[in-house]
Amino acid sequence: MDEERSPGAFEIPTESDFQAPSRAERRDQQVQRVLDAAKACFLRSGFQGTSMQQICAEAGMSPGALYRYFPSKESIIQAICEANRRQDAEKFAAMEKSSCVVEGFVACGLDHLTFTHENGNAPIFAEIATESLRNETIRAIGDGCMAEVQDRFRTYLHQAVERGEIDPIVELDALLPMILAIGQGLAISDLLGRGVSRDQLEIMLRASMEALLRPRRPA
Structure with missing residues (x-):
């Protein structure tokens, strides 16, 4: 009969404990290292005031190593936006499974704001928005990400309209830019970091979405 292991007993490491990360895992780690360094530099000196050399120093990498992953500051911003887009895709999938359009929309927005805060x-995001006003490349990156979000929301809300679940206050082509502008403003403002509780934010989001989408109550 096997001896029972006592609490705190030494465990012999197995071969799997010493497995080195794969090439893809090492690359992901290096990319994240650069992104974290770039964020720190952008927040300290702004996009315009940050050089690739400063990012190298912050990341503790040689220029050759850095340029292997990112040829420019704009490409770093692209990667930051892509990482955020992937996170949003998971939230969209959960939203689309919701049985209530307004609740799905509120949950998606709340999750996005919470993730942004945490x-x-x-x-x-505020720095990217500011830089997009003077940098066409950054503006194109932001517009591309926002267009994808808008298309996803348009499909979601259009289907709800077709099912007779909501009666938006204006047509969707006018409403969607408004909703996205509100969402972007809330994300940049970081109300959760300013003392507004998650419960309070949820109440206000729901009230706003109900006013804009006008859900039809069952007879």
Whole structure:
């Protein structure tokens, strides 16, 4: 009969405990290292005031190593936006499974704002938004991401209209830019970091979405 292991007993490491990360895992780690360094530099000096050399120093990498992953500051911003887009895709999938359009929309928005707050992304989003006003490449990156979000929301809300679940206050082509502008403003403002509780934010989001989408109550 096997001896029972006592609490705190030494465990012999297995071969799997010493497996080195794969090439793809090492690359992902290096990319994240650069992104974290770039965020720190952008927040400290702004996009315009940050050089690739400063990012190298912050990341503790040689220029050759850095340029292997990112040829420019704009490509770093692209990667930051892509990482955020992937996170949003998961939230969209959950939203689309909701049995209530308004509740799905509120849950998606609340999750996005919470993620933005917990990961400290609000300042970097503000920096990207500011830089997009003077940098056409950054503007194109932001517009591309927002267009994808808008298309996803348009499909979601259009289907709800077709099912007779909501009666939006204006047509969707006018409403969607408004909703996205509100969402972007809330993300940058980081109300959760300013003392507004998640419960309070949820109540206000729901009230706003009900006013804009006008859900039809069952007879």
